Amino acid sequence: MSDLALRLESVTGGYGDTTVIRDVSLEVPRGAVIALLGPNGAGKTTLLKMVSGVLTPASGRIFRGDEDITAARIHRRSARGLCHIPDGHGIFPSLTVKENLVLSSPKGQERASIEKATSAFPALGQRLGQTAGSMSGGQQQMLAVVRSYLKSPDLILIDEVSMGLAPVVVDEIFAFISDLSAQGTSMLLVEQYVARVLAIASHVYMLNQGSITLSCSAEELRRSDLFDHYLSTGGAPADVPARTGDR
Numbered sequence: 001m002s003d004l005a006l007r008l009e010s011v012t013g014g015y016g017d018t019t020v021i022r023d024v025s026l027e028v029p030r031g032a033v034i035a036l037l038g039p040n041g042a043g044k045t046t047l048l049k050m051v052s053g054v055l056t057p058a059s060g061r062i063f064r065g066d067e068d069i070t071a072a073r074i075h076r077r078s079a080r081g082l083c084h085i086p087d088g089h090g091i092f093p094s095l096t097v098k099e100n101l102v103l104s105s106p107k108g109q110e111r112a113s114i115e116k117a118t119s120a121f122p123a124l125g126q127r128l129g130q131t132a133g134s135m136s137g138g139q140q141q142m143l144a145v146v147r148s149y150l151k152s153p154d155l156i157l158i159d160e161v162s163m164g165l166a167p168v169v170v171d172e173i174f175a176f177i178s179d180l181s182a183q184g185t186s187m188l189l190v191e192q193y194v195a196r197v198l199a200i201a202s203h204v205y206m207l208n209q210g211s212i213t214l215s216c217s218a219e220e221l222r223r224s225d226l227f228d229h230y231l232s233t234g235g236a237p238a239d240v241p242a243r244t245g246d247r
């Protein structure tokens with residue numbers, strides 16, 4: 001069996017005639033957290049959509065373990081343990097928190113799933129009857145992350161989970177992501193808080209105008225001038241907390 005949770009081989013594609021992703025190859029080893037960084041419009045979200053099956057590449061191949069899933073439907077990919085937490089949460093805003101959790105729960109384990117979710121994020125336990133869309137952005141993101149966890153995925157794609165959230169909420173969500181990683185879940189993380197992601201990722205790919213322009217260990221990036229260069233050239237918001245924080 002392959003020791004890779006995900007492998008992209010020369011993936012190219014985009015939207016109709018518009019090519020956004022160009023010849024991208026990358027790997028997510030089983031149990032690893034891999035970061036995908038890059039400036040706005042680089043194609044990070046587009047690439048995650050190709051992995052989850054929302055978009056089909058024009059050329060190249062995508063593998064989950066030994067299986068070629070390039071043309072597999074979304075439900076087939078999720079049945080194989082792939083979970084995508086999209087930019088903008090991916091929850092059902094008009095349903096209650098409890099209903100959202102039940103929909104993600106394995107059949108017959110609804111009560112246990114609600115307990116698991118609310119012990120991970122107590123804020124959700126106090127809001128089980130509230131519509132998900134009426135919660136704060138941070139609470140919605142907690143719900144999105146914990147819903148993916150209830151499906152026991154072995155590979156999670158996370159698109160800018162911390163977007164627009166207060167640092168204290170980002171801390172809580174990152175602590176949960178670190179726990180998932182410690183339990184062996186593989187992850188491909190698109191994230192704006194570069195230093196936070198470098199603290200949990202083992203390897204980093206930099207995407208620029210649809211192509212991978214850098215592939216190195218997180219440690220190498222932390223130590224190199226490229227990290228400061230990345231921050232100073234608009235690759236991440238100027239107020240990245242870790243700029244003065246956890247480097």
Ligand SMILES: Nc1ncnc2c1ncn2[C@@H]1O[C@H](COP(=O)(O)OP(=O)(O)OP(=O)(O)O)[C@@H](O)[C@H]1O
Binds near residue numbers: 038041
């Ligand atoms: N539905 C679409 N149809 C056509 N072009 C699109 C569509 N969605 C995105 N694009 C284009 O694809 C390119 C890459 O966008 P994408 O959202 O993947 O970048 P990103 O790296 O995730 O950016 P950001 O960090 O700002 O979210 C952009 O030029 C964008 O305009």
